[in-house]
Amino acid sequence: MEKTIHQGRNVKRFREMQGYKQEAFASMLGEDWNQIKISRLEAKEEIEPELMEQIAQALKVPVEALKNFDEEGAINIIANTFTDFKDNAQNVIAMNYYSAVNPIDKWMEALEENKKLYMALLKEKDEKIALLEKLSSGKK
Template identity: 40%
Template sequence: METAERKRPIHLGDHVRRMRTALGVKQSALATELGTTQQNISRIEQEEDVDDTTLEKIGKALGVSAEAIKNFTEDGGVFIQTLNDSSVGNSGPGGTFSQCTFNPLDKLLEVIEENKKLYERLLASEREKVEILRQQQQA
């Protein structure tokens, strides 16, 4: 017995929501970027069809193309534009994408190292405060 694969229509509002959450952007932040309200973003995400102009604006605010939103899949099979640069490639029928000009893991390690240095400075500052308080108590 064969089972026919049922293809659901694209729900663009849902694609907007999933792309936004995948990028870690809150509705309120997206609304601020677009000059609208959080309620309006919520309404857009509930709509099955979103006009191309709105998709372009949302894509620009999120740093992705409207095509990336349209083609977003749950398994992450989409190229996300992370930098505005001239390294745009042609991916053929699947749309367009931009290549990262940096290694994301290197960037992550750099941020972790910066946070570690900041933590160490804060810790040293707190130790100095404790020492000053001890000296004041002894006096």
């Protein structure tokens, strides 16, 4: 038993995937189109080749996609290629790894260390000056 592909449903799916309402899609097809005609078009199992070409151009998809898209086949492909999180956990962790080192925090730590060293240097200089003043006043 050969399964026929409902071309009208495919038009509807591609229209919805692109976010077009029936009214907007009707205006894309021309002035003689309206929401009711789009609804009827999407109910058709088979669409005329010339009209299918016009629809494909409006939706910017290949005609073959509208003619041959099979939702069950697409669902099977997705189901067969889906991997569970636990199977893929290490890959996810590796992809989401980022350094916990914040460069701004490191910069601030370095500035604080520089400040402490500078203050110690100034204190030592003041002590040397005081010692030299004491020595020079003792010689006089």
